[in-house]
Amino acid sequence: MHTEDTEEFLLPRSRRANERLHALIPGGAHTYAKGDDQYPEDLAPVISHGRGAHVWDIDGNRYIEYGSGLRSVSLGHAHPRVVEAVRRELDRGSNFVRPSILEVEAAERFLATVPTAEMVKFAKNGSDATTAAVRLARAATGRPRVALCADHPFFSVDDWFIGTTPMSAGIPAATNELTVAFPYGDLAATEELLTRYQDEVACLILEPATHTEPPPGYLAGLRELADRHGCVLIFDEMITGFRWSEAGAQGLYGVVPDLSTFGKALGNGFAVSALAGRRDLMERGGLRHSGDRVFLLSTTHGAETHSLAAAMAVQTTYVEEGVTARLHALGERLAAGVREAAAGMGVGDHVVVRGRASNLVFATLDENLQPSQEYRTLFLGRLLAGGVLAPSFVVSSALDDADIDHTVDVVAQACAVYRKALDAGDPTPWLAGRPVKPVFRRLA
Template identity: 40%
Template sequence: MNKITTFKKSREFSTEIHKLIPGGSHTYSKGDDQFPLNAPGSIVRGKGARVWDLDDNEYIDCSMGLTSVSIGHGFEPVAQAVADAAFSGTNFQRPALIELEAARLFLETVQSGDMVKFAKNGSTVTTAAVKLSRAFTGKNRVAIAKEHNFFSYDDWFIVTTPCDKGIPSKVAEMTSLFSYNNFESVEALFANKNHDIACLIMEPMKFDLPEDNFLHKVAALCKEKGVVFILDEMISGFKWDLTGAHNYFGVKADLVTWGKGIANGFSACALTGRAEIMELGGIKKEGEDKLFLISTTHGAETTGLAAMIATIKAFKENNMIESNWRRGEVLKKSLELIIKNHQLELYLELMGLPCLFILGCKNSSGFPDNHFRTLFLQEMIARGVLFQGMFYPTWSHQQTEIDHIIQAFDESCSIYLQAIKSGSTDNFLVGPSIKPVFRKKI
């Protein structure tokens, strides 16, 4: 395959943006330290499963805007719905008609809860879920699955990471960790802290399947102990199933948070849940203490909700969930065969389900290694695949795109094998290694 070698404008962009924007982006996952040196500094446009950078290099997009673009870049039915909404007005002094339409359609689609509150980012709705839980139970502590690496940029979660600068130390006293798929760790936590646990939050699944009825056991224990059970579908929603991964696995939660792909890349997130909990954020029960839940000027602006409605309709009309699974199965099996053919099974592993899976990279000693991970990303990007370790097959990933990914993966494995045999990436990396997002020191 031809390799991409022109990065001049991208390098200039990266230098300039850090002068004006802290971190050089508005999401740390998009930062320069999360990509190899040859990654595009900026994306200027996208169409379907393809994107173009400042130097007019073309890439197949593997993770589709951190998995938020669930159908494809510039998908016309969604874009047209957004344009129509914009021309009719985006924000009003009173609720817009589309808010009721969106609420009805979303609740009917996800089949999770009686009420919904919309917002613009995931942290808003996960933090709202925590606040509701504390109000409902009268308790303070939040139990968090430690393997699930992001729930919110708010203090209650970030204090559990190495990036606790700027957060009062007292906040850490209200958060406890448990291990996903380890029910004994949940039982132990409840035994020690049950008197003050308001809620337990986790994703239904990251990349490891729930084992030994784990989700159902946790749900039952939460109900028994009077703890609000929160499932975060920010990533898994609209991927495992339109009704979410928790319904895919047949488990119910008290509160569920949604985002990323529900509006094909437009800004829309949601909190759904049981009426008796959600109504605490209402204003109809006179005489009760008021809970200030979510109150954001742009939380329900019309373009985001129009995008969400159009996205849901497109998913239903085109049976996109089933289609994405089929494409993912073809891609995952092909990549697994390539790994086997290169005899890299001890060093490369695909984890997750066909609808969303990730590549684990190990060094010559068999340990996870960011230098080796950087090398694989570098080689994929050089071959026109914008890759950060995740594969998210969508409606826009047609056979041409899948074939391109497979060929790039095969060639990247050849380079990776050379580095494994040499025991180091020193003669292969063109720049510094990527770094963990959550780290104590810059």
């Protein structure tokens, strides 16, 4: 059982495992957002296993988990329909010298789910899909520049994006100069950018929505700008795909991009992503055209059968069980509870829940209502001690009302300590170590 005091909540096995991870793996994890620097010092659990909305660490603690698999496990861990679909393929082989029949079946299922797209190609991670979209846009337009939305945190591990972050070491300046940025929600600024770089911008790439809804007419306005300036409109639907609607944000808002990319929820933890879009663009990476060939996506494991089977099961489950609606309902219950708990403890202006109900994040603000890593550390530590692993409040459909109620109780306890720290004007006595750090920073 967890104690209320983080000083008594210890993770000795996880701490030793983290040392082993750092000794063998740069950063101690295969994704920077999973690094132990994102958690209070010596309180970064190393996971043993998960089921549904719960995970267990190697110290034997059970947690209600949010943001599962960086938003990828939206149905909960080891979901029976997904596991069974994968199990059926296990004895049938996973990768062949020619396409499996599953490749066409998975493509048919995807395009039925996202009918705004005409062709699809699968890969293993989102970065490959977004970079393929950028390459395709450059090939189709003959233009060098990429315009990305400056307000969205991540698009790719590849140079065209990472060069814009504080972690740009190893990327040539000449590459960085080819990426320009536009602000979300500001059509006038985007038009000014396209005019300044007239006939140079190959594409506009953005998440169609994040923690804020698109302003009325914004996405349609971007569509018109892209058409008028002759550039390709790309929606990164890694997060919005399925969480906003089964057909993504493009299906919800009724604005059709030229290309879009999906991942995360698509496989419920299995490695699969997708590039989808207009036939005339996508076919440039195929064999049925007379122009220059585009090396679109060609990955050894891109069509590995287990992940395609998982993706098909995920889409079926979403449609048949109304998963998107359930995610919204759970998120609304959680957001209301957290806001009430924070307000009740006098920190309603400091612990702030934001975003669409299916994709909630939280902000931790200091005495001056400024974002604070120190207060985030305090809050995360108290949640962990109460059995809640929550780098965000992004829900999975495996949560139930009891999970939400327990989470709200733990949040209330955390907020009581938060209030004490605010009154003292210094959270340091409650941290027991260095504060958590942002993922994107120049120095380790």
